[in-house]
Amino acid sequence: MEVGVRLMERVVVRIVEPATAYPRATTAMRLPVVAGLLLGGGAFALGAAALVADGGLVGIGLGVAIALLLLLGLATVGTFLFQPRRDRLEVVTEEGRLWLPAARPLGVLNLAGLVVCVTLGLVVVAGYAVTREFEGPVAASVGAVVLAVVCVRVLVATLRGDSVLPAVGLGPDDVVRRSGRSRQVLRWEDIAEVTLETDAGPRVVLRGRRPVTTRLTSQPTLGERPVAGSSTRTDQISIGANLHGSDPRLIARLIRHYQRHPADRIELGTSRAEIRLKEGDLDGGAPGRRTGGSARGR
Numbered sequence: 001m002e003v004g005v006r007l008m009e010r011v012v013v014r015i016v017e018p019a020t021a022y023p024r025a026t027t028a029m030r031l032p033v034v035a036g037l038l039l040g041g042g043a044f045a046l047g048a049a050a051l052v053a054d055g056g057l058v059g060i061g062l063g064v065a066i067a068l069l070l071l072l073g074l075a076t077v078g079t080f081l082f083q084p085r086r087d088r089l090e091v092v093t094e095e096g097r098l099w100l101p102a103a104r105p106l107g108v109l110n111l112a113g114l115v116v117c118v119t120l121g122l123v124v125v126a127g128y129a130v131t132r133e134f135e136g137p138v139a140a141s142v143g144a145v146v147l148a149v150v151c152v153r154v155l156v157a158t159l160r161g162d163s164v165l166p167a168v169g170l171g172p173d174d175v176v177r178r179s180g181r182s183r184q185v186l187r188w189e190d191i192a193e194v195t196l197e198t199d200a201g202p203r204v205v206l207r208g209r210r211p212v213t214t215r216l217t218s219q220p221t222l223g224e225r226p227v228a229g230s231s232t233r234t235d236q237i238s239i240g241a242n243l244h245g246s247d248p249r250l251i252a253r254l255i256r257h258y259q260r261h262p263a264d265r266i267e268l269g270t271s272r273a274e275i276r277l278k279e280g281d282l283d284g285g286a287p288g289r290r291t292g293g294s295a296r297g298r
Helices: 027-053 057-082 104-131 138-160 248-260 262-267 271-278
Strands: 010-015 088-094 097-100 164-170 174-180 182-187 191-197 203-208 213-216 236-240 288-290
Touching (some): 010 271, 088 271, 104 138, 164 248, 191 248, 262 271
Antiparallel strands (some): 010 088, 182 213, 203 236
């Protein structure tokens, strides 16, 4: 199959990786995150309960919207923490590249969160139009309206395809990482090393011998920024493994294989790359087996 053919099929391959322990965030990083989630989630839950108990259509609407945001937030965190990844490599062949797409639930959760944020702002505006006063603290109501305005613009950009979920594409010439409206490009010959790090969470870092080329596919709106990208260095691509449905050890192993074997790169974006993964032929890895893969897109 020639490079450039769009297959659009999400394929999951099992490759046993016994050589190294499964990477997790350090305890020093996990504890503050868990504590922050518990405190923030508790505050949201109490606020939602207070608004519903206070009565009134607007108060109930705000309480329900806040409760939905809390549930969506918990579902997103659950995807980060509990999405099956061990010994899994999830890929899509599209646009002449082998892509590592975002974890499946993130697309739905992202859209749902944006819709609920917009709804929350509309409830505040509708309530003010009826009662001529804000339900609850003024600062919180104004913040909800501002957040809704931001979410409307991000939602439109997402539906138009101008803003995308994180995805990493391996092509014959380079590695591309898309996130939001940004596109990072690093040529294979410029990759100095591929490392697996666990500081804020498992992530695969591609360090370049020269600065990484970063381009905006369109002008970002207020509130948009790349997700899990490098904020302090310009010579690396950082792949936050929790955003994807693949084992971070296998992500690193996959990229290292094509970094070390230039002759194999021509197969990227074709069915031959998927066959290699199915056979577990990554630097002499154990045989793998294909499991499902009916979802389309990324």
